[in-house]
Amino acid sequence: MKRFTYLTGASLLFHSMPGFAQSDVMQESDPCALELTVDNSVDWRGLYGRGYEVFEDGESFETVTISVRHQGAACRFVLTAAPLSGGGVNALSGPGDPLYYDVLKTTSGPSFLSSDYQGTATSRVEGQFSAGRSVQGATMYVSIPANQIVRGGTYSGQAIVRLFRADNGIQDLVAEAPLAILAPVASVLKIRSDDFPQGIRETSIDLGDLSRATRAAVDFNIMSNADVAVTFQSANRGKLAHEAGAPGIGYNLAFKGENIDLSTAASSSRLNYAHGRMERAVPLEIVVPAPNGLPAAGQYSDLLTVTFTAE
Numbered sequence: 001m002k003r004f005t006y007l008t009g010a011s012l013l014f015h016s017m018p019g020f021a022q023s024d025v026m027q028e029s030d031p032c033a034l035e036l037t038v039d040n041s042v043d044w045r046g047l048y049g050r051g052y053e054v055f056e057d058g059e060s061f062e063t064v065t066i067s068v069r070h071q072g073a074a075c076r077f078v079l080t081a082a083p084l085s086g087g088g089v090n091a092l093s094g095p096g097d098p099l100y101y102d103v104l105k106t107t108s109g110p111s112f113l114s115s116d117y118q119g120t121a122t123s124r125v126e127g128q129f130s131a132g133r134s135v136q137g138a139t140m141y142v143s144i145p146a147n148q149i150v151r152g153g154t155y156s157g158q159a160i161v162r163l164f165r166a167d168n169g170i171q172d173l174v175a176e177a178p179l180a181i182l183a184p185v186a187s188v189l190k191i192r193s194d195d196f197p198q199g200i201r202e203t204s205i206d207l208g209d210l211s212r213a214t215r216a217a218v219d220f221n222i223m224s225n226a227d228v229a230v231t232f233q234s235a236n237r238g239k240l241a242h243e244a245g246a247p248g249i250g251y252n253l254a255f256k257g258e259n260i261d262l263s264t265a266a267s268s269s270r271l272n273y274a275h276g277r278m279e280r281a282v283p284l285e286i287v288v289p290a291p292n293g294l295p296a297a298g299q300y301s302d303l304l305t306v307t308f309t310a311e
Helices: none
Strands: 002-007 009-014 033-038 042-044 063-071 074-085 103-106 125-129 133-142 155-167 170-185 189-192 214-224 226-235 239-242 250-254 257-259 269-273 278-290 305-311
Touching: 009 155, 033 155, 063 074, 074 170, 125 133, 189 305, 226 250, 257 269, 269 278
Parallel strands: 042 170
Antiparallel strands: 002 009, 009 133, 033 063, 063 133, 074 125, 074 155, 103 133, 155 170, 189 214, 214 278, 226 269, 226 305, 250 257, 250 278
8 A cells, every 4th residue: 555645845756565574573762774776867858858948938847756665663864955056056067058957846945955054944844654664755856946057068066965963952864865967058049120020031132232332131039058150151142143144243241340251152250159149130142332334234143142050
């Protein structure tokens, strides 16, 4: 038969043990012996199974199972936990800023972690055993709060779970077990531009009258937690081609103020990761110099492909 009991703040599953032969029966006078077992590690999968998502608001959890095995006389016990890495702060370390986490007693809290060696009134999990043999198991929930903008890469840290025997208000440490937490953070990129509404990927830019100097600009708003490589490919190698084959008209391209050479098959620029910046505006400017003489009448065009890649 299985009995389900809930201790304050954490769900604990009680298992009754099978009967023992006469020589294996525990006496009530035998000392209370406790043993701690904790899941060795947590691999953070996140909302979509690929790790922590810096631009997603949804909440997810990974579970950790803690078991306390008992034999002997009746006794009480206390479970506590504390960050072991991160300088005593519940934060994972990686290539960027700290990624903060928590270990919760339920999905709505409170926290199981405490900097207090013996825990606090809200963080501790307390239980008791009657004489004999039995096991109690608790499920905890590892949480990494949303909206932490950190650089892409792998983040890791460790907490320590402690088991105390509680007698007459005194807590005696029985065992400790580490809990390693590993969280990959994907390198992601979001781009928004008023010239590309509703997710379209192609647009036309009217340069107006090419018989005189003209200028146009496209503004990109870029969000990324990584370095961003930007490549530029001009179908006509930096020239506006005439529809009937008349001489073309050269133009200049600048990205974030840097001149881009379109005479090659592909040119590139780079946006380095900016610490703590959520979004940045980056202009792409097209400049057509005043022509020498009067260009042929007709339509001129080029196909410019701009590719953004989070690294």
